[in-house]
Amino acid sequence: MAGHKQAAPLRADDLTAKARIRNAALILFAENGVDATSLRVVAEAAGVTVGLIVHHYGTKEALREAVELAIVDQFEVAIESVPLNSQPPAKVVTERDLAVARMLQQTPAIVDYLRRAILDGKGERGDLVSRLSELTAQQVRELRDAGLASTKNTLGEQVISIMVRQLGRLFLQPLVDQIADEFAAELTGSQKPRLTVTVER
Amino acid sequence: MAGHKQAAPLRADDLTAKARIRNAALILFAENGVDATSLRVVAEAAGVTVGLIVHHYGTKEALREAVELAIVDQFEVAIESVPLNSQPPAKVVTERDLAVARMLQQTPAIVDYLRRAILDGKGERGDLVSRLSELTAQQVRELRDAGLASTKNTLGEQVISIMVRQLGRLFLQPLVDQIADEFAAELTGSQKPRLTVTVER
DNA sequence: TAGTAACTCGTACAAACGTACAGTCACTAA
DNA sequence: TTAGTGACTGTACGTTTGTACGAGTTACTA
Numbered sequence: 495m496a497g498h499k500q501a502a503p504l505r506a507d508d509l510t511a512k513a514r515i516r517n518a519a520l521i522l523f524a525e526n527g528v529d530a531t532s533l534r535v536v537a538e539a540a541g542v543t544v545g546l547i548v549h550h551y552g553t554k555e556a557l558r559e560a561v562e563l564a565i566v567d568q569f570e571v572a573i574e575s576v577p578l579n580s581q582p583p584a585k586v587v588t589e590r591d592l593a594v595a596r597m598l599q600q601t602p603a604i605v606d607y608l609r610r611a612i613l614d615g616k617g618e619r620g621d622l623v624s625r626l627s628e629l630t631a632q633q634v635r636e637l638r639d640a641g642l643a644s645t646k647n648t649l650g651e652q653v654i655s656i657m658v659r660q661l662g663r664l665f666l667q668p669l670v671d672q673i674a675d676e677f678a679a680e681l682t683g684s685q686k687p688r689l690t691v692t693v694e695r
Numbered sequence: 696m697a698g699h700k701q702a703a704p705l706r707a708d709d710l711t712a713k714a715r716i717r718n719a720a721l722i723l724f725a726e727n728g729v730d731a732t733s734l735r736v737v738a739e740a741a742g743v744t745v746g747l748i749v750h751h752y753g754t755k756e757a758l759r760e761a762v763e764l765a766i767v768d769q770f771e772v773a774i775e776s777v778p779l780n781s782q783p784p785a786k787v788v789t790e791r792d793l794a795v796a797r798m799l800q801q802t803p804a805i806v807d808y809l810r811r812a813i814l815d816g817k818g819e820r821g822d823l824v825s826r827l828s829e830l831t832a833q834q835v836r837e838l839r840d841a842g843l844a845s846t847k848n849t850l851g852e853q854v855i856s857i858m859v860r861q862l863g864r865l866f867l868q869p870l871v872d873q874i875a876d877e878f879a880a881e882l883t884g885s886q887k888p889r890l891t892v893t894v895e896r
Numbered sequence: 897t898a899g900t901a902a903c904t905c906g907t908a909c910a911a912a913c914g915t916a917c918a919g920t921c922a923c924t925a926a
Numbered sequence: 927t928t929a930g931t932g933a934c935t936g937t938a939c940g941t942t943t944g945t946a947c948g949a950g951t952t953a954c955t956a
Contacts (some may be wrong), residue, residue: 529730612870627874650878661868673828677851688895693888
């Protein structure tokens with residue numbers, strides 16, 4: 495299942511038109527939402543015409559699917575960049591966390607897209623969130639088999655803990671930033687507040 | 696500034712058509728987003744025709760404004776339902792928190808709408824978030840004048856702390872719920888996990 | 897009672913959207 | 927060379943959207 499990924503580069507200058515379309519769509523979807531982004535502005539951003547988008551992806555929904563697939567891909571690549579047996583198992587967890595964090599920081603559009611996806615998520619199986627949860631669950635199972643992750647809590651609880659800790663802070667940051675900007679005059683000198691999200695029970 | 700509010704009831708059966716339109720819009724905007732909600736479905740939900748919406752509100756943007764105004768109104772009413780001098784000042788804070796929490800629980804559409812508003816927030820002054828921040832700031836100032844709230848942290852920090860603690864949990868809950876549903880089989884017996892959001896520094 | 901203002905409806909329209917399709921170009925295989 | 931295939935363009939079409947507007951109805955006032 496963890497086959498060799500081609501990793502579909504999200505950042506490069508010489509890409510096929512098909513990839514340029516997908517990357518432009520990710521950025522625009524993340525920034526303005528899928529509904530508010532017309533295929534025409536995607537085409538313009540990618541330097542192609544609307545017809546070509548239809549040619550390559552068929553429908554807008556299929557383009558969205560491709561964008562989400564690319565996002566899951568990035569997560570997989572980041573996680574697999576730290577193999578299970580490469581380090582003392584205690585370090586694998588924190589290293590993988592770091593790799594994902596670096597990936598998200600390098601492609602902030604993914605964070606923005608995820609925020610919207612979770613918001614609009616119809617909770618259907620096959621959802622983007624579902625796929626990421628499954629990915630996380632696999633990771634937890636791996637760690638358990640290696641005798642590392644505790645088996646005291648249920649798998650579901652561990653998955654929630656990981657994803658919410660990782661994503662929750664990123665989701666709430668815009669709220670913090672906006673408020674911080676408005677009271678910038680009174681937040682003298684000190685850096686912007688930081689969030690921590692914890693899951694209990 | 697804290698004049699007598701007419702409180703614009705959000706839940707009642709005998710309302711003017713104008714109010715029914717606003718309430719239907721709040722619910723539908725919250726559920727599907729503003730862009731994905733056509734004036735025609737709002738009209739149907741309110742039991743009127745599209746023409747009447749235009750007559751009362753002019754544009755869709757103005758209708759959205761009215762919805763947001765009604766939300767801010769609800770917050771004000773909830774806060775002012777616990778007057779400053781009604782109780783020992785130590786209790787005023789927790790009682791006001793409770794009043795707001797009750798209001799949000801009673802009208803969950805407000806929570807959903809807020810989640811979307813923060814997401815799409817263009818960060819402009821006059822925003823919904825801006826207005827709520829200002830409302831919170833006023834509250835904090837009142838408490839400071841009463842000698843209750845600490846003046847050790849800046850006003851901005853206190854506003855962020857209050858709003859994020861109050862709203863952050865509600866925003867992340869759908870994420871937790873969706874994941875919890877998918878691992879329902881493994882979350883045997885135990886209730887759903889609970890979130891806590893804290894702000895540092 | 898007459899009149900006027902507000903409420904409500906139904907229709908109409910321009911703009912924007914996603915999609916379909918015919919056609920052009922470049923390149924490869926036979 | 928010829929036939930064919932995939933990338934790519936431009937136009938066109940049907941649908942849905944927000945908005946405009948005239949006409950009918952109700953309610954209140956003089």
